[in-house]
Amino acid sequence: MPLELLKYGLRRGHKPFHDIPPTPDLRRSYDVVIIGGGGHGLAAAYYLSRYHGITNVAVLEKGYLAGGNTARNTTTVRSNYLTIPSIEFYREGVSLFENMSHELGFNVMFSQRGQLTLAHSDGAMRSFRLRAEMGKHAGTRIEVVDARGVQKICPHVNMDFGGQHEVLGGLWHADGGTARHDAVAWGYAKRAAENGVQIHQRTEVTGFGVSGDRVTEVRTNRGTIQAGQVLQAAGGMNGRIAEMAGIRLPIRCFPLQAMVTQPLKPFLDILLSSSDLHTYLVQSSRGEIVIGGGTDPYQLASTRSTLPQKEALATGALQLMPFLHNVKLLRQWAGITDITPDFSPIMGASPLQNYWLDAGWGTWGFKATGVAGKRMAETVATARVPDILRPFALDRFSRFELLNEMGATAAGH
Ligand SMILES: Cc1cc2nc3c(=O)[nH]c(=O)nc-3n(C[C@H](O)[C@H](O)[C@H](O)COP(=O)(O)OP(=O)(O)OC[C@H]3O[C@@H](n4cnc5c(N)ncnc54)[C@H](O)[C@@H]3O)c2cc1C
Numbered sequence: 001m002p003l004e005l006l007k008y009g010l011r012r013g014h015k016p017f018h019d020i021p022p023t024p025d026l027r028r029s030y031d032v033v034i035i036g037g038g039g040h041g042l043a044a045a046y047y048l049s050r051y052h053g054i055t056n057v058a059v060l061e062k063g064y065l066a067g068g069n070t071a072r073n074t075t076t077v078r079s080n081y082l083t084i085p086s087i088e089f090y091r092e093g094v095s096l097f098e099n100m101s102h103e104l105g106f107n108v109m110f111s112q113r114g115q116l117t118l119a120h121s122d123g124a125m126r127s128f129r130l131r132a133e134m135g136k137h138a139g140t141r142i143e144v145v146d147a148r149g150v151q152k153i154c155p156h157v158n159m160d161f162g163g164q165h166e167v168l169g170g171l172w173h174a175d176g177g178t179a180r181h182d183a184v185a186w187g188y189a190k191r192a193a194e195n196g197v198q199i200h201q202r203t204e205v206t207g208f209g210v211s212g213d214r215v216t217e218v219r220t221n222r223g224t225i226q227a228g229q230v231l232q233a234a235g236g237m238n239g240r241i242a243e244m245a246g247i248r249l250p251i252r253c254f255p256l257q258a259m260v261t262q263p264l265k266p267f268l269d270i271l272l273s274s275s276d277l278h279t280y281l282v283q284s285s286r287g288e289i290v291i292g293g294g295t296d297p298y299q300l301a302s303t304r305s306t307l308p309q310k311e312a313l314a315t316g317a318l319q320l321m322p323f324l325h326n327v328k329l330l331r332q333w334a335g336i337t338d339i340t341p342d343f344s345p346i347m348g349a350s351p352l353q354n355y356w357l358d359a360g361w362g363t364w365g366f367k368a369t370g371v372a373g374k375r376m377a378e379t380v381a382t383a384r385v386p387d388i389l390r391p392f393a394l395d396r397f398s399r400f401e402l403l404n405e406m407g408a409t410a411a412g413h
Contacts, residue, residue, distance in 0.1 A: 003311065006272045008090045010354070017172045019186055019189065019296060020186075020189050020190055020193040020199050020354075021192075021193060021199075023199070023200050023201050023203070024198055024200070025059070025224050026200065026220070026225055027056075027058070027198070027225065027230075028218075028226060029224060029225060029227065030055040030056050030057060030177065030198075030225060030226075030227055030228070031054055031057065031228045031229065032048060032054060032057045032058075032228060032229045032231065032380055033057075033218050033225065033227040033228070033229070033230050033231070033232065033255075034057065034058065034059045034088065034229075034230075034231045034233060035044070035060055035062070035205050035218075035230065035231070035232045035254050035276075035396055036059075036061065036068065036232070036233040036234040036235060036237075037059050037061025037064075037065045037066070037185075037189070037199060037201065038059075038061075038065075038066055038070040038090070038185065038233060038234075038235050039066065039070040039181070039184050039188065039365075039369035039373070040070075040188045040233040040235075040361070040365065040368075040369055040372050040373055040376070041059050041108070041233040041234075041358075041373075042066075042185050042188040042192060042199075042373070043188045043232055043369050043372065043373020043374065043377075043379075044186075044287070044358070044372070044373040044374075044376045044377045044380070045057050045059050045188070045189075045192040045197045045199075045373075046104075046188040046189075046191050046192040046195070046197075046372050046373065047133060047197060047374045047376075047377035048196055048197075048303060048377040048379075048380065048381060049192050049195030049197050050191065051156060051374075051377065051378075052190075052377060052378070052381035054380075054381055055112075055195055055196035055197060055349050056255045057192075057196075057197045057198070058197075058198045058200055058225065058338060059150075059189075059192070059197060059198070059200065060071045060200050060203045060204075060205055060218070060220060061089065061200065061201050061202070061203060062201075062202070062203065062204035062205070062221075063201070063202065063301060063311065063367070064159065064201055065185055065186065065189055065199070066181065066186070068118065068181050068234075068235035068236060068270075068335070068336075069235045069335040069336070069337065069361070069366075070181055070182070070185050070369070071181050071182045071185065071337065072258070072333055072334070072335035073127040073181055073258075073365075073366040073413070074258050074280070074281065074282060074292040074301075075178045075179055075180070075181050075290075075292050075366060076091070076115065076176070076178060076271055076273075076280070076366070076413045077094055077097050077110070077176065077177045077179060077349055077366070077367040077369065078090065078094065078115050078271075078284065078367060079091040079093065079094045079136075079140050079173075079175055079367075080115070080117075080131060080136070080142050080171065080173040080175075080176070081131075081134075081405055081409065082130070082131055082134055082404070082405055082407060082408045083134070083344075083391075083403050083404070083405065084108025084134065084137070084389075085391035085392070085404055086344060086408070087134060087135055087140060087402060088388060089368070089371060089389075089392070090138055090178070090367060090368065090371070091138065091139060091175075092371045092373035092388065093360070093367050093370055094175050094177070094367070094368075094370045096178065096370030096374065097110045097179055097370060098110065098369055099133050100179070100370060101185070102186075104187035104188065104190070104191050105187075105191070105192070106183065106186070106187030107180075107183060108180055108183045108184045108187055109179055109180040109183060109285055110177055110178075110179040110273055111177055111178050111179070111256070111309070112174075112175065112176070112177035112287075112297075113176070113177055113262060113269055113270040113271065114143075114153070114172065114173060114174045114175075114176050114177075114270050114271070114273075115172075115173045115176025115177075115180070115270065116150065116153050116154055116170050116171070116172050116173075116270050116271070116273070116274060117132050117168050117170055117173075117273045117274065118150065118157070118163040118169075118170045118272070118273070118276070118320075119167070119168050119169050119170055119171070119276075120167060120168060120274065120276040120277070121168070121276065122164060122178070123279060124145070124166070124168070124276060125150060125168055125169055125274070125342060127407055128144050129144050129173040129310040129406075131171060131408065132144045132171060132351045135173070135318070136222075137184070140173070140175055140353060141173065141175045141347075142171065142172070142173045142175075143171075143173035144169060144170070144171060144172075144208065144358035145169055145170050145171075145172050145403075146168075146169045146359045147159060147169055147287070147413050148401050149169065149172070150167055150169060150170045150222060153170075153172060154248045154268075154272055154322055154357055156267065156268065156323075157381070158319065158321060158322055165274075165276060165277060165319060166293065169255065172386060173202055175275060175298075176270075176280055177273050178271060179270075180285070181182065181379075182202050182364075182381055183354050184369055184370075184377065185369075186367075188373065190269070196287075196302060197245035198334050200220075200222070203221065203222050204221045205218055205220055205234075205244070205332075206219050206220060206221060206222060206244075207219040207244050208230075208244055208245045208246075209224075210243055211244060212352050213352055213353050213357050214354050214355075215227060215230050215245060215265070215350070215352055215353060215354055218230060222282040227354075228354065228387060229308055229355075229356065229380050230245075230354060230355045230375060231298075231354070231356045231358060231380055232245075232356065232357055232358060232359060233266060233358040233359070233372075233376070234359070235335075235336070235338065235365075235381065236253055236301065236335065236337060236338050236360075237336075237338075237358035237360065238251055238338045238360065239251040239252075239253065239303075239338060239356075239359075240301075241337065242350070242357070242359065243269060244350075245350075245352060245355055246352075246357070247350050247351055247352065247357075248262040249256075249293075249342055249346060249359060249394070250338065250347075250397050251256060251338045251340055251359065251360055252299050252334050252338075252339050253298050253299055253300065253301045253304075253337065253338055253339070254295035254296055254298070254299055254300070254339055255295065255296045255302060255303065255304065255334045255335070255336060255337070256292075256294075256296070256334060256335050256336075256337045256363050256400065257292075257293075257296065257306070257310075257313070257332060257333065257334040258291065258292040258293075258313075258332070258333060258334075258363060259290075259291050259292075259293070259305075259307045259310060259313060259329055259330075259331060259332035259333070260284070260288040260289065260290050260322070260329070260330050260331050261289040261327045261328060261329055261330060261333045262290075262327060262328045262329075262330055263286050263288050264283070264286030264287050264327065266283060266287060267282075267283070268281060268282070268283040268289065271379060272320065273317065273411055274320060274411070275334065275407070275410040275411045277316040277319055277411075278293040278294040278312070278316060278410070278411045279292075279293045279313060279316025279317055279319075279320065279411060280292050280293065280411055280413065281317055281320065281321070284395055286361045288330065289317070289324065289327070291304050291313045291314070291316075291317045292313070292411070292413060293309075293312065293313050293316060293410050294363075294410065295322045295337060295339070295363060296309060296349065298303060300336075302334075302336065303333070303335060304334060305332040305333055305334045309332075310329070310332055314329070315389050319347050327382055335337070337361075337362045337363050338359060338360055338362055339360070339362040339363070340360040340362065341397065341402065342396075342402035342403050342404045342405065342406070343362060343404065343405040343408075343409045344357065344360070344392060344402075344403040344404075345360045345361050345362075345365065345368070345372070345392055346358075346359045346360040346392060346393075346394050347359075347372065347375070347376060347379075347385075347389045347392040347393075348379060348389050348390070348392060349383040349393065349394070350394060353398065356376060356380055356395060357380055358372055358376045362409065363413050364405075364409045364413055366413075371407035372384075373413055375388060375389050376389075388409055391403055402405055
């Protein structure tokens, strides 16, 4: 093998290797136009082309693939939500991650190491008991553990914080895990492109032509195209894009920040979070400790990172693991998250007949990359919203049938 590698290295005239072909010219029309080359848009393109035989598909991405929230997120994958529709949906998401590397023939480095959320108050313990019962009922691996159980699962946790935030117990979710975010996006992109999907980077959607209750054309900075169906999966820009199509979504944008430390030897083999401290920690495959928390407390459509948030995250991390105090921070960044009033996504139909929504993914949409892509592809291909997506319909807000997941999304992502 090394000899083969040497021979390959010395050979002249290597053909450049592309995971996906360079951006082609735009066709005049497509059966399906997908707005957004993040994980969700790319996954939908893959499932459309692989399982529904729809290959005349364009993915339009204004920047580069996964450059939105997909490659900014902290990669928590889990299904320990509160309501049954959410748990069932995210459970399907986790099961797709379990087989994703095989499905795509692309290593997405899924590591199902379990997630532990700490409780620092009786109120938190009570809500964990409820979430555990709901989760068990819907078939996830989830249980409440006491303080001794926390220490057993993660001996590195500082249990008393000098009496300030004593750890009373936790919610252990054995199905929780993490995957390499850009690999997920590139895996879906590569296989979709092989199936004939066109991926257009640096192609920004700037408006729509609408006739009656249908979108007829999609305008971009590279020209106008006709579209049979349109699927919107534009991350932090979802509210704005929908507005261009004349649709008002109940979405507000908040920055969400994260940061990583220098690489350390592996010591943290679970995902650890504390919603009371608004902090969570994960050790990446490179050894860096990824530290994340809640959104900034103001609305903004910007990816600026700030000193106050860095201080808040560092404070939380040091309360959980004071021995990290000498560790250096390498990078800090932010993404624009599209938050709905009930902290659940909006999937399915829109007021326009051929315009479909995959929006409102806020701080929690990475784990749903596969399942949202698969189920939205099914929706677009059959023009029928599958049962599993129905509770997430846009009109739930006017029906007052909200799916409140505020507690389950808080700082656990
Ligand atoms: C710091 C941070 C941490 C997070 N941590 C987690 C986590 O641990 N677990 C979890 O499940 N989720 C997490 N999330 C949320 C998660 O990242 C998102 O919900 C998810 O990535 C959404 O994927 P997407 O494909 O819908 O959107 P994106 O990845 O944002 O993709 C949308 C794409 O649309 C493109 N676009 C926008 N406007 C246009 C236009 N006019 N024309 C063409 N293209 C356009 C954008 O450039 C972008 O690439 C986190 C988010 C952040 C910011």
